[in-house]
Amino acid sequence: MFQALRDTLPSNRWIRALLLIIVVGIVLTPWLFEGTRALDTAARLSIFIVLAASYDLLLGYTGVVSFAHALFFGIGAYSVAIAFDQFAPGFGVMAMAILAGLSVSLVVAFVMGLVSLRVKTIFYAMITLAVASAATVLVSQFYHLTGGEDGLTYRLPRVLTPAFRPFDDPLFGVRLTGKLFNFYTVIFVAILLFLLMVRIVASPFGRVLKALRENDFRAEAIGYNTLVYRTTATLLSAAFATLAGVLMAIWLRYTGPDSVLSLDIMIDVLLMVVIGGMGTLYGAIIGATVLLLAQMYLQTLMGSTQDVLGGWPILANLFDPNRWLLWLGLLFIASVYFFPQGIVGRFSHPRATEAEAEVRT
Amino acid sequence: MMTDATTDARVMPMLTLQDVHTEVDGYHILEGVSFSVPRHQVTMLLGRNGVGKTSTLRTIMGLWRANRGTIALNGENIESLNTMNIARKGLHYVPENMGIFASLTVGENLRIACRSQRLEGERLDWVLQLFPALHTFWHWPAGHLSGGQKQMLAIARAVIEPCDLLLVDEPSKGLAPAIIQNLIQAFEALKSEQTTILMVEQNLHMAQRLGDHLVVMEDGRTLHEGRMADFATDSKRQAEWLGLSMEASV
Numbered sequence: 350m351f352q353a354l355r356d357t358l359p360s361n362r363w364i365r366a367l368l369l370i371i372v373v374g375i376v377l378t379p380w381l382f383e384g385t386r387a388l389d390t391a392a393r394l395s396i397f398i399v400l401a402a403s404y405d406l407l408l409g410y411t412g413v414v415s416f417a418h419a420l421f422f423g424i425g426a427y428s429v430a431i432a433f434d435q436f437a438p439g440f441g442v443m444a445m446a447i448l449a450g451l452s453v454s455l456v457v458a459f460v461m462g463l464v465s466l467r468v469k470t471i472f473y474a475m476i477t478l479a480v481a482s483a484a485t486v487l488v489s490q491f492y493h494l495t496g497g498e499d500g501l502t503y504r505l506p507r508v509l510t511p512a513f514r515p516f517d518d519p520l521f522g523v524r525l526t527g528k529l530f531n532f533y534t535v536i537f538v539a540i541l542l543f544l545l546m547v548r549i550v551a552s553p554f555g556r557v558l559k560a561l562r563e564n565d566f567r568a569e570a571i572g573y574n575t576l577v578y579r580t581t582a583t584l585l586s587a588a589f590a591t592l593a594g595v596l597m598a599i600w601l602r603y604t605g606p607d608s609v610l611s612l613d614i615m616i617d618v619l620l621m622v623v624i625g626g627m628g629t630l631y632g633a634i635i636g637a638t639v640l641l642l643a644q645m646y647l648q649t650l651m652g653s654t655q656d657v658l659g660g661w662p663i664l665a666n667l668f669d670p671n672r673w674l675l676w677l678g679l680l681f682i683a684s685v686y687f688f689p690q691g692i693v694g695r696f697s698h699p700r701a702t703e704a705e706a707e708v709r710t
Numbered sequence: 711m712m713t714d715a716t717t718d719a720r721v722m723p724m725l726t727l728q729d730v731h732t733e734v735d736g737y738h739i740l741e742g743v744s745f746s747v748p749r750h751q752v753t754m755l756l757g758r759n760g761v762g763k764t765s766t767l768r769t770i771m772g773l774w775r776a777n778r779g780t781i782a783l784n785g786e787n788i789e790s791l792n793t794m795n796i797a798r799k800g801l802h803y804v805p806e807n808m809g810i811f812a813s814l815t816v817g818e819n820l821r822i823a824c825r826s827q828r829l830e831g832e833r834l835d836w837v838l839q840l841f842p843a844l845h846t847f848w849h850w851p852a853g854h855l856s857g858g859q860k861q862m863l864a865i866a867r868a869v870i871e872p873c874d875l876l877l878v879d880e881p882s883k884g885l886a887p888a889i890i891q892n893l894i895q896a897f898e899a900l901k902s903e904q905t906t907i908l909m910v911e912q913n914l915h916m917a918q919r920l921g922d923h924l925v926v927m928e929d930g931r932t933l934h935e936g937r938m939a940d941f942a943t944d945s946k947r948q949a950e951w952l953g954l955s956m957e958a959s960v
Contacts, residue, residue, distance in 0.1 A: 553827035560811045560822050567809040570771060571867075572797035572825055 350544065353551035359631055361696040368631060371638050376536060379523045386645075392532055394641050395539035396596045401621040401633035402546050403589035408619075409628030410550065410558040411582045413465060416615055417477035420484050421454045421587045423610035425594020428453070430604035431494060433503035440506055443599075450591050458587035462580045481615065488606050500605020509534065509599065535596050542592055543634075549585065550630055558582055562628070617644075624684050626691025635692050643680060648673040722785060724749045724875050724906045725770070730779035730789075732769045739765045741930040743779070747875065747923070750904040752897070754911055754921035754938060758953050762930040763910040764806060767877050770908075771803045772796045783875070798825075800874030806883065806910075808864035812853030816844050816863055819852050823867040837866045840896045858889035865896065875906045882913040894919055914952070918942045926951045 358365060374381065378391035404418045428450030429443060436442045461480065465473050488495045495501065507513050513527030523529070549555055557578050560568045565575050598604045607613070617640060625636025652670040659665055688695040723746035732740035740762050747753045755763050768774045770781055772793040781789040788796055797803070811819055820834070821827050838845045841862040847855060852863055861881055868876055881897075882890045890913065897920050900907065911917045917924075921938035933951060941947060 553821075556814065556818055556822050556827065559814055559818075563811045563813060564809055566773065566793070567805075567811070568822075569793045570773070570797050570803050570805075570809070571823055572794055574794055 350548060353548045354544075356551045357547055357630065359629065359693050359697040364631070364635075364693055364696050368634055371634055372540075379529060379532065380521060388528075388532055390641065390645050392535050392600045393597075394637055395536050396593050396600065397618070397621065397637040397641060398634050399539050399542045399593040399596070400590055401618050401625070401637050402543055402630050403586050403593065404618050405622045405625075405627060405630055405633050406546060406549070406582060406589065407586040408622055409630075409632075410555065410562060411579055412562045413579070413583065414470060414474045415461070415465075415477040416474055416612075417461065417481045417484075418586070418590055418618060419610055419612070419615040420481050421458065421590035422594040422597070422614065423484065423488075423606075424454045424457070425450045425591035426598040426604045426609040427488070427495060427501075427594075428591075429595050429598035430496075430501040430503055433505065433598075434496075434501045438504045438506050443506070447592070447595050450595060451588055454587045454591040455584055458584050459580070462583040465579075465583070481610075481612065485606055485610055485612075488610060496605070498606060500603055500608070502603045505531070505599065505602055510602075531600065535600050538592070538596060542589055546589060546630060554578070554581070559628070620681065622691075624681070624688070624691060626688075626694030626697075629691065629693040629697065632691045632693040639680075639684070639692075643677055647677060651676065722749070723747055724784065725908065726780075726782045727766070727770070728780045728782070730766070730769060730781060731777045732765060732774050733777050734765070734774055739774075739930055740769060740776075743769075743927070743930070743932050745925040745932050745935045747906060747908050749906055751922040752901055752907045752909060752920045753923040753925060754909055754917045755925050755927065756911070756914075756917060756952060757927035757933070761927045763927055764879055765930075766927070767803065767805075767879055767908070767910060770796075770877060771801065801877060802868040802871075802873040802875070803877045804864045804868045804879060804881065806879040808860050810852045810855075810860050810863050810867070813851055815849050816852050816855070817848045819863055819867055820844070820870050823870045825871075829870070833870060833872070837870055840899055841866050858885050858892075861885060861889075861893065862896070865893075869900060869905065873905070875908065876900070878907060878909040880910050880912060882911065882916050890916060914948070 358368075375391045375395055378387055382388075382391075400418075400422055407413050407415060407418065425447075428446045432442050432446035432449075457480075461477065464476060468476065489497045492498075504510075507527065509527050509531040511526050511528040513530070514524075516525045519525065550558075557568065557573055561573070561575055561578055568578075569575050594609055597609055601608060621633060621636035621640050623636070624639055625632025625634065648670045651668045651673055655665050655668040655670065658668060684692070725747040727746070728744050730740055730743040731738070743762070743766055745753075755766065757763050765774065769776050769789075772788070772791055772795075776789045779789070780787050783796075783799055783801065786799075788799060791799070811822070814822065820837075821829055824830075843859050844863060844866055847859065852860065855863060865878070865881065868878075881893055885893070894916055897907070897909075901920065907920075909917075909920070911920075918938065924934070924936055924938040924941050925932060926934040926941075928951070934947075
C-alpha cells in the first residue's frame with residue numbers, strides 16, 4: 350500500500366502539502382471548525398472525493414465519457430434509503446441494501462459497457478445521458494417506493510444518530526454523539542475506498558488501463574484483451590460510485606433526486622475531475638475541495654467582501670452575494686484556462702524533473 | 711504436409727504467407743503476397759514506397775484482415791485470429807511510429823510488455839546492455855525521450871520477453887547515422903540470440919548488414935525472394951527493384 354502511495358502521489362511539494370492540509374482538515378473538522386455546517390461540508394467533501402475519483406477511474410484512466418455516473422451514486426443512495434424506509438433500521442438491513450445496490454449497479458454498468466463497445470465517444474455520451482434522464486423519470490414515477498420528487502427521509506440505526514450519547518464528558522470540547530460516530534464512519538470508509546482506488550491504479554491492472562487510454566491498438570498488439578480491461582474498469586468505477594451513494598444516504602438521512610441523481614450532481618463531478626486533473630486520482634481531492642468550498646462559502650465570502658467595499662458603488666454591486674454563480678463561472682473559466690490539464694496534472698510531470706535532476710548532477 | 715514439417719521443425723519456415731490479399735476501405739492494397747520467413751534468420755522486406763510493405767506487416771499482425779490467402783506461423787494458420795491472439799502466439803511487432811506509451815515511464819513501458827508484468831532480471835540486464843540509454847532514463851515518461859531513444863525503447867519492449875518472431879517496421883527511419891550504427895549492433899546481438907526477424911527497411915546499408923533472406927515487393931505483390939548475399943552484389947537489380955542506389959553510402 351505504501352509503495353502504491355509513493356508511486357502515485359504527485360511529487361510536487363506544494364500539491365502534496367495541499368493534499369495533506371485537506372485530508373487533515375477533513376479528519377479534524379469537529380475540533381477545528383465550529384458548527385454543523387462545517388461538519389456537513391467535510392462529510393460531503395469526503396463523499397464527493399470518492400465519487401469524483403471513481404469517475405476519474407472511468408474518464409481519466411479509460412477515456413470513456415459517461416454522463417450516467419451519478420446514476421450509480423443514486424442507486425447506492427436509494428438502495429439504503431428504500432431499505433430503511435421499508436424495514437426497521439439496522440446494520441443487517443444496511444448490509445443487504447448495500448449488496449442489492451451493488452448488484453443493480455454492476456448489472457447496469459455491464460449492460461452499458463456492452464453498449465460502449467458498439468458506439469463511440471459522443472454517441473455513447475448521449476446514450477448515457479438518456480439513461481440518466483430515464484432514471485430520474487423512473488424515480489418520480491415509482492413514488493410509492495422512492496418518495497418521488499420529495500425523496501425519502503428515514504431513520505438510521507440509533508448508534509449513528511445525535512440521540513446516541515454514550516459519554517457524558519466532551520473530548521477536548523467536542524461532545525461525542527452518534528452524529529460524530531456517523532461522521533467518522535463516513536470519513537473512514539471514504540478514506541478506505543480512496544486508498545483502494547489508489548491501489549488499483551498503481552497495480553499492473555492500472556498500468557494497462559493507462560496504456561489503453563493512450564493507444565489501445567498497441568496494447569492489443571502486445572496481447573492485452575482490451576475488452577476485458579475496459580469492462581472491468583467500468584464495473585469498478587460503478588461499484589465505487591455506488592458505495593459513495595451509500596455513504597451519502599447514511600450521512601444525510603435523506604435521499605432525493607436533487608441530492609443524488611440530478612444532472613447537476615453529474616456536472617459537479619465532471620467539473621471536479623476536470624479542475625483537479627484527469628487521470629491523476631488525487632485531482633479528485635483538490636477538484637472536489639475547490640468546487641464544494643466555492644459552492645458552500647463563496648456567497649458568504651462575497652457578502653463580507655461587499656461589506657468591506659461598501660463605499661465603492663459599482664465594485665460593491667459586483668460582489669453582491671446574489672451574483673455568486675457569476676463568480677463561480679469565472680472561477681471555472683480561469684481554472685480551465687490556466688490549468689488545462691487540471692491542477693494536479695499541471696504540476697505533475699514530476700518524475701521527469703526528478704530524473705532530469707539526477708542526470709544533471 | 712504437417713508430418714513433413716514437424717519431422718524437422720528447423721527446416722520449416724517460421725512464417726509462411728501464401729497469396730495474401732488485403733483490402734482496406736475498398737482499396738486493394740495487397741494483391742498476392744507470398745513468401746516465407748526462415749527460422750533464426752533475418753528476413754528483409756524491401757521495395758519502393760507504397761508497395762505494401764507496412765500493409766504486409768499489419769496484415770500478419772491481424773491489424774488488417776487478409777481477404778484471401780493464408781498466413782501460417784509454425785505451420786498453424788493465423789490469418790483468422792485477432793491481433794491479441796496473434797500477439798499471444800509469440801509475434802512481437804514494432805510499428806513504424808514505434809507506438810510507445812508516452813505518459814508511462816520507460817520502466818513501465820518495459821514492464822507492460824511482459825504480460826505477467828514482472829521483469830525477469832537476467833533478460834532485463836541483457837536488454838539494458840543492448841540499450842544502455844534506457845537504464846539512464848528508466849524513470850522518465852517515455853514521451854520525453856529523443857527519437858532514437860524511443861526507437862530503442864520500442865525494440866527493447868518487443869524483445870523483453872523472448873519471442874518467436876519479431877516484426878520491425880523501418881527502425882532506422884529519421885535517425886542519425888550514429889544511432890543507426892547502435893541499432894545495427896543491437897540487432898546483430900539479437901541475431902546472435904537466434905531471434906527470427908522480419909524487417910521492413912529502406913536503409914540498404916542496414917538491410918545488407920543484417921539481412922540473410924530477402925523479399926522484394928512491387929505493387930502489392932512479391933517480386934522476388936532469395937538470398938540477401940546475392941542481391942547485395944547485384945547493383946543492376948538494386949536499381950531496377952528499388953529505383954535507386956539508395957542511401958547506400960550511410
